[in-house]
Amino acid sequence: xxxxxxxxxxxxxxxxxxxxxxxxxxxxxxxxxxxxxxxxxxxxxxxxxxxxxxxxxxxxxxxxxxxxxxxxxxxxxxxxxxxxxxxxxxxxxxxxxxxxxxxxxxxxxxxxxxxxxxxxxxxxxxxxxxxxxxxxxxxxxxxxxxxxxxxxxxxxxxxxxxxxxxxxxxxxxxxxxxxxxxxxxxxxxxxxxxxxx
Amino acid sequence: xxxxxxxxxxxxxxxxxxxxxxxxxxxxxxxxxxxxxxxxxxxxxxxxxxxxxxxxxxxxxxxxxxxxxxxxxxxxxxxxxxxxxxxxxxxxxxxxxxxxxxxxxxxxxxxxxxxxxxxxxxxxxxxxxxxxxxxxxxxxxxxxxxxxxxxxxxxxxxxxxxxxxxxxxxxxxxxxxxxxxxxxxxxxxxxxxxxxx
DNA sequence: GATTTTGCGATACAGGGTGTCTATACGCAA
DNA sequence: TTGCGTATAGACACCCTGTATCGCAAAATC
Numbered sequence: 001x002x003x004x005x006x007x008x009x010x011x012x013x014x015x016x017x018x019x020x021x022x023x024x025x026x027x028x029x030x031x032x033x034x035x036x037x038x039x040x041x042x043x044x045x046x047x048x049x050x051x052x053x054x055x056x057x058x059x060x061x062x063x064x065x066x067x068x069x070x071x072x073x074x075x076x077x078x079x080x081x082x083x084x085x086x087x088x089x090x091x092x093x094x095x096x097x098x099x100x101x102x103x104x105x106x107x108x109x110x111x112x113x114x115x116x117x118x119x120x121x122x123x124x125x126x127x128x129x130x131x132x133x134x135x136x137x138x139x140x141x142x143x144x145x146x147x148x149x150x151x152x153x154x155x156x157x158x159x160x161x162x163x164x165x166x167x168x169x170x171x172x173x174x175x176x177x178x179x180x181x182x183x184x185x186x187x188x189x190x191x192x193x194x195x196x197x
Numbered sequence: 198x199x200x201x202x203x204x205x206x207x208x209x210x211x212x213x214x215x216x217x218x219x220x221x222x223x224x225x226x227x228x229x230x231x232x233x234x235x236x237x238x239x240x241x242x243x244x245x246x247x248x249x250x251x252x253x254x255x256x257x258x259x260x261x262x263x264x265x266x267x268x269x270x271x272x273x274x275x276x277x278x279x280x281x282x283x284x285x286x287x288x289x290x291x292x293x294x295x296x297x298x299x300x301x302x303x304x305x306x307x308x309x310x311x312x313x314x315x316x317x318x319x320x321x322x323x324x325x326x327x328x329x330x331x332x333x334x335x336x337x338x339x340x341x342x343x344x345x346x347x348x349x350x351x352x353x354x355x356x357x358x359x360x361x362x363x364x365x366x367x368x369x370x371x372x373x374x375x376x377x378x379x380x381x382x383x384x385x386x387x388x389x390x391x392x393x394x
Numbered sequence: 395g396a397t398t399t400t401g402c403g404a405t406a407c408a409g410g411g412t413g414t415c416t417a418t419a420c421g422c423a424a
Numbered sequence: 425t426t427g428c429g430t431a432t433a434g435a436c437a438c439c440c441t442g443t444a445t446c447g448c449a450a451a452a453t454c
């Protein structure tokens with residue numbers, strides 16, 4: 001496992017731990033032990049404690065990495081869009097796809113993140129995790145731009161609208177059908193429209 | 198603790214276990230042990246195993262009871278309404294209030310159920326729990342009636358709309374402000390309207 | 395190339411949670 | 425009152441945890 005330098009080795013082990021944890025969670029659920037993670041990663045159990053304090057820290061780090069990836073994909077998806085309305089729809093559609101991504105590819109060990117996210121939220125309810133907050137901020141910005149262009153309602157704070165979207169789109173995890181996902185995005189998008197009359 | 202008959206005693210202990218578990222979860226999060234539950238309930242740890250197989254079974258039973266109560270409150274709330282549109286708004290508003298109920302009254306030990314619900318969903322993803330499905334069915338029926346009356350869109354299956362509502366309204370847990378909750382209900386309700394044009 | 399530094403694996407230990415077995419005490423029916 | 429079913433608590437072995445320690449290998453430095 002020793003590649004070149006020390007720091008790179010630590011980075012390799014770090015990601016290997018996160019990958020192993022993801023695979024174990026996908027197989028056995030949230031009831032993962034430090035022993036299982038160490039054994040699956042191929043390192044000593046005591047060594048694992050040099051990298052992470054406990055299981056929760058590992059799961060949290062893994063979730064953080066997942067959401068960071070989602071954030072990058074979201075940024076990439078809306079980068080090409082110039083029209084505020086299209087940017088908004090693209091963002092929602094991309095997030096809906098990410099929400100249901102885990103269920104379609106269980107082999108990769110990428111479970112749905114929403115369950116873990118809310119499970120962890122019990123302990124750290126007050127402040128959302130960094131990456132998750134970044135996603136919220138990104139969507140808030142997109143909605144604000146759309147609202148300035150008259151494409152979204154202004155009687156509700158954009159931050160609340162973003163929270164509404166993020167929660168509503170998690171329903172995409174229940175139905176992996178792409179058509180259903182499109183319908184969900186459409187319905188969610190309708191909720192953002194200014195009240196008629 | 199022995200009241201009258203045996204069966205009633207078992208029922209008393211059963212509810213006492215669920216109450217203790219709720220209190221412990223509200224205080225320590227999901228990391229609850231059988232030992233803690235037994236000690237807090239005032240019974241032997243081995244006795245606890247006669248009532249429930251493991252912690253997950255207890256949490257699941259508690260969640261089932263919570264959702265059942267929610268279902269009753271929903272039914273009571275919409276019972277007085279005759280107009281389909283008002284029935285729909287009342288149902289959504291009531292559910293939004295229930296979603297954020299736990300955070301305002303931590304003393305009662307009634308934590309927010311959404312986090313536990315999705316955390317448990319990791320293990321039993323395919324089939325929702327009985328009571329939760331009942332809530333979904335109830336909302337589906339309300340939406341169907343509203344759609345028949347022309348108050349809701351018909352291009353999306355009512356079941357999907359119900360799922361959309363249930364997920365979107367869980368955003369109410371983030372902001373305990375009643376005004377924000379009303380805005381959320383309004384936005385969610387807008388998503389149910391038929392597409393303009 | 396030798397020395398120092400650092401990371402790593404293995405082992406051992408105490409503390410606590412888990413699951414099960416068994417003996418005791420009590421309600422209940424005959 | 426006697427026997428049966430049942431609830432209950434104590435006890436046992438097992439596993440996980442968190443930490444401390446030791447020896448080894450490899451990197452970093454001189």
